[in-house]
Amino acid sequence: MSKIKIVTDSIANLTDEEIKVYDVHIVNLNVLVDGVSYIDSDEKIAKETFYQVLKEAKELPKTSQPSIGTFLDVYDSFEDGTEIISIHVASSLSGTASAAQQAGDLSKNHVTVIDSEFADRGQAYQVIEAAKLAQAGASKEEILEKIKDVKEKTTLYISVFSLDNLVRGGRVSRAKGLLSNLLNVKVIFEFKDGVLTPMQKGRGSKSIQKFLDEQVYPKLETLTVKECSLSYVCLTEFLHEQIDKLKSMFQEQVLHIGFTVPTVCIHTGEGAFAMMYYHD
Template sequence: MGIKIITDSTSDLSQQQANELNVTILPLKVIFPDGEYSDGIDLSPDEFYQKLAQSATLPTTSQLTPEQFLPHFEAAKSANDDVLVITVSSKLSGTYQSAVIAKDMAEYDNIYIIDSTTVTIGLQILVRKATDLIKKGLDIKALVDALEQAKQRIRLFALVESLEYLKKGGRLTGVSALAGTILNIKPIIEVKDGLVGVAAKARGMSGAYNKLVALTEQSGPIDYEDYICTGYSKTKTNMETFLTYANKSLKLSDALESPIGIVVGTHAGPGVCGIAYFQKG
């Protein structure tokens, strides 16, 4: 009897990383006009951003279905294993609800489902923390309690280079997008209470890097004993520049690096750089 961890592809863990962590990743689908693609399987991040740039309309994403969870739940039931599912925020995707439905279908009580209330690199650091706590010998109930507390300390901020994709997604009016472009406004988004919102705006990339650092500092002290992850979409250039600014006041030399995937990337586009970390308790 063991503990099996399942997460979804919005965690932006590669398959190699998932294998090393002994985590199962279930892929969401990305839907372009020319067809559906399984995230991380049929479409790499590079291929996704190339198609995104060429598409006149934004792709959509489809949540995981109960049927995708069910075989894994039934296998765990046969092996008498505990199952821990950690999903993308339930306010961003119906994936959490699909896992709940699949648990009912499996008729197995030893399935524990956590709504991470975050996404991408924020979800990733919670999954990584879960694997560490299992190695420390926590049983499933202690593990769930620890993660429910830990998720409340996750902070995620990201700098968006272009307003184009926010406009395409209907999250910004054409007039606002045009004004923002003329004024060289760069929004900084955050994931808060399970939703993606604008935390601040700055003029120009230099101002945006400084604002991103300031928001990180103002949100509360970083727990440097826990996971910190910096992220990027399509290219590392902006992330590396952010680190140059950040390292004047933040200790990020040991931070993990990860691509930012389709959920944030669909609406924010390429050139995003971000940071996720645990705030000190």
């Protein structure tokens, strides 16, 4: 068994099978809904139904990063001398990596904390490739180099149909959010190096479709894609069309399509989705 252990947080949106097969250790973020706290993977806020919880909440649910103590418990649960690589959601979105680093400084084991600079499956790509190498007996240096390579070859787009939650969560300015909502403007961002950059905006979903048809799908056809993912808050007719398109382009083993995690739902809102991929 590998002496190098891989740790990540629940925002990576790994499946139960991936966690088991790749021996990845998950530290959950917490979600606060109308005063009740749940862990990110709790069955009471299942990914499939959380958007309904979000719609019915009296106040905007909040997220909280894992405590330093929670991370320390995970790191110190491994036998003495274990090398740990801990890969986390972009520090621009959460203080999770900072808490991990503080815990790593206190741990009996050696912990290398990585800011993935992504979220959801964009983060998962780094975690899975690192875990594969760890299981194969690769050195820490080899794993860190692979993580860097995957990060550089990852692209993530996120589209929101309302900026309300991003504004309330401090991810975009109030002025931009108000203007967008007044004009019924839908926005698609590229999330790169931990920064959200608007790529296309317009009224309704047609502008988003235009961007995907002209900028994203043609690019995908030129690459050797390792995985293409579509994560969403809830399914819409628009998303069904994108899923059909992706299924026509890729074999099933290359695609990962499903609900995002509750912590992401809170900041993006109903109708939001992320399309991401990484390539050779």
